[in-house]
Amino acid sequence: MRQRNLSRVLHALAAEGPLSRAEVAARIGLTRAAVSTLVDELSRGGLLVERGPGRSGAVGRPGTGLLLTDRGPCGFGAEIGVDHLAVAVMDLRGRVRIRLGQETRNQGAEPAAVLATLTGMLRDAARDAAGAGLRPTGLTVAVPGLLARDAGSGRSRLLMAPNLGWRDIDLAAGLPTGLGPVTVENEANLGALAELWSAGGAGVQDSFVHVSAEIGIGAAVVVEGRLLRGAHGFAGELGHVPVRPEGRPCSCGGRGCLETYAGEEAVLRAAGLEPGPGVRLGALAARCEAGDAGALRAVRQAGTALGIALSGAVNLLDPRQVVVGGALARLAPWLLAPVSRELARRTSVAAGGRSTPVPVRASPLGPDGPLLGAAGFTVRAALDEPSRLLRG
Amino acid sequence: MRQRNLSRVLHALAAEGPLSRAEVAARIGLTRAAVSTLVDELSRGGLLVERGPGRSGAVGRPGTGLLLTDRGPCGFGAEIGVDHLAVAVMDLRGRVRIRLGQETRNQGAEPAAVLATLTGMLRDAARDAAGAGLRPTGLTVAVPGLLARDAGSGRSRLLMAPNLGWRDIDLAAGLPTGLGPVTVENEANLGALAELWSAGGAGVQDSFVHVSAEIGIGAAVVVEGRLLRGAHGFAGELGHVPVRPEGRPCSCGGRGCLETYAGEEAVLRAAGLEPGPGVRLGALAARCEAGDAGALRAVRQAGTALGIALSGAVNLLDPRQVVVGGALARLAPWLLAPVSRELARRTSVAAGGRSTPVPVRASPLGPDGPLLGAAGFTVRAALDEPSRLLRG
Structure with a gap:
């Protein structure tokens, strides 16, 4: 229950921060005292920052407001398109901090070769992220294909991507392990989620x-x-x-x-x-x-x-x-x-x-939808599990 | 919370009764002690009956089992078809106890005349229900049309029923008030719900x-x-x-x-x-x-x-x-x-x-789907509100 409430505070601030403690309490329907305890735990864990008077941009707000940190945890997103690859790193506030793109011919290419190129891009992005004080909490990859949950590994397996000419591949197995859990997801789904979240x-x-x-x-x-x-x-x-x-x-x-x-x-x-x-x-x-x-x-x-x-x-x-x-x-x-x-x-x-x-x-x-959806998917999964963020 | 737990006991018994107290506890994830208190309250309110040893039909079950009563509260359902009207009365166990049908030409007919005929059938059914020890908790009417919630009355208004030739009618206003709350619902939706519940x-x-x-x-x-x-x-x-x-x-x-x-x-x-x-x-x-x-x-x-x-x-x-x-x-x-x-x-x-x-x-x-769905809709709404059943 406590983990769930910590998560609700994080999501409220992600959606509408900066917010005062009283505003967070009103958003999630808990008492101010309960919210203060949760906020203290999240602050000690480095997930929140407090904005002093005069620094808030919004008119008519109380002078101090809580915001998610823009350092520390971040979400990686990647997109395998028909003739491009892209990587984005998003902070907890939902801002894209690093973005890499590359024209490649993926249609009909060997999956292993495409994944090797993408791995190189992800390593570059991880180096840049570390330089900006960001540490990865996971990676979500957008692909134009159908996926099925693999009962054995628990991972999503690409069943078929007709426009890439790929069938039956465990894409996650070909990607770096150091970025946290890897999720592979249909690009149309991620585009729609990006639209939902941005609206x-x-x-x-x-x-x-x-x-x-x-x-x-x-x-x-x-x-x-x-x-x-x-x-x-x-x-x-x-x-x-x-x-x-x-x-x-x-x-x-x-x-x-x-x-x-x-x-x-x-x-x-x-x-x-x-x-x-x-x-x-x-x-x-x-x-x-x-x-x-x-x-x-x-x-x-x-x-x-x-x-x-x-x-x-x-x-x-x-x-x-x-x-x-x-x-x-x-x-x-x-x-x-x-x-x-x-x-x-x-x-x-x-x-x-x-x-x-x-x-x-x-x-x-x-065209940015699937990539933004992929990175956003990772960030939201992290906000769902505050214990993981606080441990990290 | 208590109302919700009472409701969960009722739904568990509706779906799978007869069940022992221990079986109910396992189904809804509460302790046996908690379930016993809930069961006692429902029994005192006349909503449950206990089957003694030897009366249970199922092989291998403990000798006593709890069942919803087949007397007391019941749900009314009605169907306005293109050339028929039908009424069904269902007990809390989901059994149809009374059923009336009539061939009529509703297509192009005056809604008031059709509702008057249906009202007569509902009164007949209510008399038969009273004779069987059943009291109505509400009425759901299946119609082949589109409905919208009326902001003023909170009731569903029939926007249009092209195959009846009807437009913009408050059907509930033309039906008897003594059967409890009246709900008007699309017949295709009710048919699908009947299918879901029966499966x-x-x-x-x-x-x-x-x-x-x-x-x-x-x-x-x-x-x-x-x-x-x-x-x-x-x-x-x-x-x-x-x-x-x-x-x-x-x-x-x-x-x-x-x-x-x-x-x-x-x-x-x-x-x-x-x-x-x-x-x-x-x-x-x-x-x-x-x-x-x-x-x-x-x-x-x-x-x-x-x-x-x-x-x-x-x-x-x-x-x-x-x-x-x-x-x-x-x-x-x-x-x-x-x-x-x-x-x-x-x-x-x-x-x-x-x-x-x-x-x-x-x-x-x-073809029975919509009528069964209508009566079942009323019964399930009653099981959702145990306080109403216990007061009744």
Whole structure:
């Protein structure tokens, strides 16, 4: 119970710090005396700092406020993309302190070689982190694939990542052991969690469908602030929702899957571009900005297909909003109108007679979502276990 | 806390009674002494009965066991269908003790006239219940429509029931006040809850998509034993998932909605039958049994459309199973094969490389689901509030 209360103090300060002791007590529903004892323990452990009068930036606040430390424990996040690798180190306040990125060709590459490159980047980041007075509490890795919990090791195993061409790999086994526990997680899930956390997770922003894309199309469903993972952890495969049931054959064995109309390869080809390293959705966005008619038409068609698939999702799930994230967010200026048009046509019943359909917006995080989600996942796991932080 | 523990004892006995005090303690994680005090209070309030040695049916059990009473508090359920009304009275053990049904034409009828007929049936049932030593603790009404919580009265208001032709009605206001609190709930949701409760709600049966149909097609999503209601309470509109995006116009304003291919009217017409009172899915099932080629083809086509829509749902939600309930369950012998075929073709990614797709089965409750769900909803609400039962 005490560990749980320590954790609640840490999460309250992470979400809204600086806060006075009285404000923390009000947030978590404990007495001021109880909070003071918890705060003292966390302060002695070096997890909190106190801001004196005149140093707080917020107007109208009491002069002193508690903040999580920006030294000491930190969370590592990494992303294995189709043609890039990235690493971020986040402090307990949620600020990215170190960030490394590298263009690489991971599609079809040997997993061991990719993991070796990533290991090098992680070691560089760990050295920089140590220089900044930060020590790692764990690592979360975002991958574009399906994962399953391995009963033996308790670790997540990559079952398949079609767009990398990888199958059945224990990625954690190929990564450094010195950073703390390693978690491997689907990138669409992490992108959605980053969106949830950055929005504060309250009110209209706690129930949404989040669509993201790199080569494939992924999605994640957040219901009342919780990620809907599915019975086997495979929920969110929006890319394989049929939009033209007898349409184009898909690599999954189905026909007319959304991915064959709105996936990167399909959209680039429709716009007359040959997909490959350096020619991704960003290149298409540039053509749209330049007013290229073929590119605009291709994105419009993709938006229509995406809107059809999302209409199904909205009819089933009744979310408060649809968020377009990942690389797709770059295409938002041209993509959102056809998506919204299909939703308006096809979800009037699920809208319960309201005149406006579910709002669709682009994520401000864009392609950074999965990496920020990965680092944030590590940080939040650390805040869940104060005993580990206090021991460290 | 005490109320919560009393409630947990009641729910444990409802789910698994007869149980000994020790078994109850093990189920809910309290000491035997604590459970004995709780049991004494519930027994004094007349909510429990003790079975002596020799009266327990189960082999190998201790001779005495606690059971919920089958007298005293009971739950009323009612169903407003397109051409029938039904009432059920359920005791705390979950057994239906009284059941009344009546064929009526509710489609396009004045709501006040329908509610007057239903009120008469409820009064009859209440008289019979009193004769059996049962007293009502509330009423839940299943309707094929969308509901919204009315901020003023706190009651659920029927926003629209397209297949009844009703809009914006406070149904509870037209029903008798003497049965306890009245709850109005979507029939697809209640059908799914009945399925969850009858299956025990454990293991593979706690996460599923439940499809039901009377005229429209409804669905409900259960995730880890909880109904997914959606942000506005409108989740589960499988009938308006697009399956042929530029196909048949639907009354909702969309095109190619599942309902236009697999809804009752569409399937009956495809089989050469004119839908109307007495000519519903049951009539179609009779033709299928007789080997009528047109009927079999119509059901196969409907199953294909249903399988396409469900493929989208399975890709998004990753349920443990799909359950076909309501009137659709009658068509299961001919419907499940095409549904499973589409799921096998279109959900291989969501199946995570498993060789078998999500299992599809017919609900054993069939068309009784919503009525049983309604009565069960009332009973469970009563078990949640032991103070109300003990006062009564």
